Amino acid sequence: MNPQSLSMPPRLNRLSELAKDLWWTWNPPAREVFRRLDYTLWRQTAHNPVLMLRNVSSDLLALAANDPDFLRAYDAALDALDRARTARDTWWLRHFPGNPGPIAYFSAEFALHQSLPIYAGGLGVLAGDHCKEASDLGLPLVGVGFMYPQGYFHQNVSPEGWQQEVYEHLNWADAPIEPAVTPDGSNCIVAVPLGHRSVLVSVWRVRLGRVKLYLLDTDLEENAPWDRELTARLYGGDRETRIQQEIVLGIGGVRALKAMGSTPVVWHLNEGHAAFVVLQRIRDLIESGQTFESALEEVRRTTVFTTHTPVPAGHDAFPFNLVETHLAGCWGTLGDYRDQFMALGSYDNGSGPQFNMTALALRTANGVNAVSQLHGVVTREMWAPIWPGLPDDQRPVRGVTNGIHVPTWLSTELMNLFDTYLSPDWRERHDDPDLWQRVNDIPDEELWHARQALRQYLFAFIRERARQRWRDERVSVARVVAAGTLLDPNALTLGFARRFTGYKRPELIFHNPDRLNAILNAPRRPVQVVFAGKAHPADETGKHHLQQVYRRAIDPAFGGRVAFVDDYDLHVAHFLVQGCDVWLNNPRKPLEASGTSGMKASINGVPHLSIGDGWWAEGYTGKNGWLIEGQPVKDATDIDAADASSLYDLLEHEVVPAFYDRDGGGVPRRWLQLVRQAIITVTPRFSARRMVKQYVDQMYAPALEGQKVEK
Ligand SMILES: *Cc1c(COP(=O)(O)O)cnc(C)c1O
Numbered sequence: 043m044n045p046q047s048l049s050m051p052p053r054l055n056r057l058s059e060l061a062k063d064l065w066w067t068w069n070p071p072a073r074e075v076f077r078r079l080d081y082t083l084w085r086q087t088a089h090n091p092v093l094m095l096r097n098v099s100s101d102l103l104a105l106a107a108n109d110p111d112f113l114r115a116y117d118a119a120l121d122a123l124d125r126a127r128t129a130r131d132t133w134w135l136r137h138f139p140g141n142p143g144p145i146a147y148f149s150a151e152f153a154l155h156q157s158l159p160i161y162a163g164g165l166g167v168l169a170g171d172h173c174k175e176a177s178d179l180g181l182p183l184v185g186v187g188f189m190y191p192q193g194y195f196h197q198n199v200s201p202e203g204w205q206q207e208v209y210e211h212l213n214w215a216d217a218p219i220e221p222a223v224t225p226d227g228s229n230c231i232v233a234v235p236l237g238h239r240s241v242l243v244s245v246w247r248v249r250l251g252r253v254k255l256y257l258l259d260t261d262l263e264e265n266a267p268w269d270r271e272l273t274a275r276l277y278g279g280d281r282e283t284r285i286q287q288e289i290v291l292g293i294g295g296v297r298a299l300k301a302m303g304s305t306p307v308v309w310h311l312n313e314g315h316a317a318f319v320v321l322q323r324i325r326d327l328i329e330s331g332q333t334f335e336s337a338l339e340e341v342r343r344t345t346v347f348t349t350h351t352p353v354p355a356g357h358d359a360f361p362f363n364l365v366e367t368h369l370a371g372c373w374g375t376l377g378d379y380r381d382q383f384m385a386l387g388s389y390d391n392g393s394g395p396q397f398n399m400t401a402l403a404l405r406t407a408n409g410v411n412a413v414s415q416l417h418g419v420v421t422r423e424m425w426a427p428i429w430p431g432l433p434d435d436q437r438p439v440r441g442v443t444n445g446i447h448v449p450t451w452l453s454t455e456l457m458n459l460f461d462t463y464l465s466p467d468w469r470e471r472h473d474d475p476d477l478w479q480r481v482n483d484i485p486d487e488e489l490w491h492a493r494q495a496l497r498q499y500l501f502a503f504i505r506e507r508a509r510q511r512w513r514d515e516r517v518s519v520a521r522v523v524a525a526g527t528l529l530d531p532n533a534l535t536l537g538f539a540r541r542f543t544g545y546k547r548p549e550l551i552f553h554n555p556d557r558l559n560a561i562l563n564a565p566r567r568p569v570q571v572v573f574a575g576k577a578h579p580a581d582e583t584g585k586h587h588l589q590q591v592y593r594r595a596i597d598p599a600f601g602g603r604v605a606f607v608d609d610y611d612l613h614v615a616h617f618l619v620q621g622c623d624v625w626l627n628n629p630r631k632p633l634e635a636s637g638t639s640g641m642k643a644s645i646n647g648v649p650h651l652s653i654g655d656g657w658w659a660e661g662y663t664g665k666n667g668w669l670i671e672g673q674p675v676k677d678a679t680d681i682d683a684a685d686a687s688s689l690y691d692l693l694e695h696e697v698v699p700a701f702y703d704r705d706g707g708g709v710p711r712r713w714l715q716l717v718r719q720a721i722i723t724v725t726p727r728f729s730a731r732r733m734v735k736q737y738v739d740q741m742y743a744p745a746l747e748g749q750k751v752e753k
Contacts, residue, residue, distance in 0.1 A: 049100035051107035056120055061091035062218045065126055065251035067155045068449040072119040078112055090157040093216040126251040132180025142749045143182030146306035148316035152187050156613045158217055159193030162276055163541050165350055169312050171447035175730035177251035186295040189246045189257035194276045197576045197609045203592030205577055205585050222247035222256055225303045232297040234290050235371025241269045243294045258294050285360050285368050292318025308745045310346040314399035320406040325376040334379040344745045347407035351635050352420045359396040404428050409741040413636040415441040416659040420632050443657055444636040445733030448472050451642040453620040455492040459484055473731040478722040486714050493647055500621025501531040524595035528602025529570050534701045537622030539574040539610055542584040545633040549590050553686030561693050562603040567702045570603040574610040619643040627652035644724035647717035666719035668692045
């Protein structure tokens with residue numbers, strides 16, 4: 043027991059429970075409790091209440107326990123938390139009064155909050171937002187993933203612009219996790235066969251309101267040193283590590299749920315990483331007396347699979363011998379059907395047949411979906427050999443377009459405006475498009491005031507980071523400039539924050555440096571670009587792109603109007619998507635399956651300037667942002683030039699004039715029309731609320747046959 047828990051006043055005995063339920067992250071009344079308790083510590087810990095409670099002084103706690111205002115906030119937050127966990131008037135229970143469940147959701151990463159660094163990027167954010175929304179809608183969902191003690195890396199950029207990866211060991215006591223327990227009260231530990239040995243996996247529990255997340259961890263004393271390292275890092279290792287991680291996730295995940303007495307009715311595999319779930323499930327069903335065929339049928343009926351990328355390298359495939367080696371101990375009664383099972387994963391993507399995790403998932407899931415409508419088309423084409431002889435429109439892949447968790451991504455400034463001008467129940471109804479027309483009632487001046495304030499917060503954040511680098515690391519003046527010190531808080535600001543990788547073309551805007559320079563340094567109408575993003579540690583090309591962008595940021599020719607903010611994560615993302623003026627996205631079509639950062643920006647009134655790829659192919663209305671449509675070209679190598687030229691045209695003729703065209707009071711009326719349209723059209727349609735409801739109705743429903751009440 044730590045000394046702090048001894049000095050916790052009895053009146054505040056549920057404070058630590060509130061800190062450990064990440065429900066607080068998207069519920070302002072709960073955040074308010076920690077801000078009030080010790081605002082300095084709240085800032086110093088980067089909003090980590092678990093860490094706060096380990097360090098807050100007992101004097102402050104004693105004061106809080108006797109402060110009526112604090113106690114009111116505390117009681118209100120706990121009441122709301124209890125309601126979130128147990129309410130009966132939820133969307134889910136209205137549709138499924140029998141409350142069937144649970145729904146198991148497997149993902150290799152979950153992005154919930156910066157205090158739990160178990161995510162790399164978009165895939166994790168989607169999983170995290172899915173879980174948060176599931177809690178809000180009342181779904182009995184349990185997530186299964188990994189507890190990576192070293193997480194994904196922190197990014198440092200060298201003076202030459204080269205990315206350096208720094209892994210930090212998470213202090214377990216500072217994280218919002220607790221050991222998961224089995225029904226008999228003991229800590230949940232399961233064994234997973236890897237090759238001919240057995241590896242022990244312990245399970246951590248994270249709470250998110252109604253939803254629980256179980257995180258698998260092999261760092262146990264009983265395990266060999268190399269096995270303890272298996273789950274140390276996200277996407278850290280080689281192919282051998284990767285397949286072993288995937289066995290732990292799939293096989294270990296099913297065993298962990300069983301050990302905890304959980305019997306899911308739907309199994310959702312978010313990406314192919316977890317596809318070994320089906321192996322353990324078929325084996326369990328055979329052990330309970332079924333044939334291979336009926337077991338496979340049952341698994342199909344209850345499995346949902348979401349695929350996330352049209353980029354071939356994004357689909358894990360392993361040589362058969364590697365799979366044979368590591369699965370050696372997993373077969374049990376399934377051993378007689380080993381060839382049938384291996385055939386389920388066999389796929390030739392051009393370089394000979396391999397065991398492909400996506401192919402395995404496609405062949406064993408009834409419900410398969412891509413993450414935008416366009417990605418659905420691309421996926422049906424890309425995986426055609428899985429369904430030999432089936433024409434395009436009959437291949438069973440739907441499109442469920444991604445969405446974002448609105449309470450997580452919407453700024454407080456805009457929430458306050460919506461409280462005033464939308465109907466009082468806008469939070470409950472935020473996926474209703476009609477409701478959003480009321481955004482037209484917000485006066486221009488107030489909307490502009492909110493947008494200006496959000497830009498100021500971004501610059502305060504950027505400057506403070508630059509100042510700390512300068513003070514603590516004594517970096518060069520050029521690097522202080524590159525970090526954004528010379529940015530103008532009143533200038534039109536473009537944001538580009540995403541993984542640095544070839545197809546996202548981070549350098550496209552520099553295609554014609556002179557033309558860009560004329561745009562950035564135009565007299566009285568300055569434009570600036572803020573970049574952020576990590577390259578995958580093994581992606582050398584991505585790191586070269588990053589270096590090229592960094593070179594522009596330190597090049598005096600651009601006059602300090604290009605900045606690179608390092609260590610992109612959820613915290614940085616919040617500032618960027620809320621504080622920029624325009625969100626830039628220029629992937630090589632059709633390689634961006636969906637993209638979600640542009641949705642986060644749009645709901646905050648930051649219009650999207652994007653290629654018509656991913657979600658923008660269905661999100662662009664002609665009035666809510668801009669579409670980069672390069673002229674048709676004969677030669678693929680000319681695409682970049684054509685797209686860049688279209689981007690410059692839009693900036694010169696549309697974006698810059700709309701932003702700087704002001705009335706007598708300095709308000710950009712035309713710009714605010716775009717801001718409004720972005721909010722009105724994107725918030726309901728690209729919310730996680732719309733998305734999760736669609737998953738339930740289209741993907742989970744077949745497995746819940748007969749349970750649904752039509753409303
Ligand atoms: C939203 C988000 C992403 C995904 O954004 P894309 O538009 O898909 O590139 C990646 N990383 C972080 C930290 C995010 O918040």
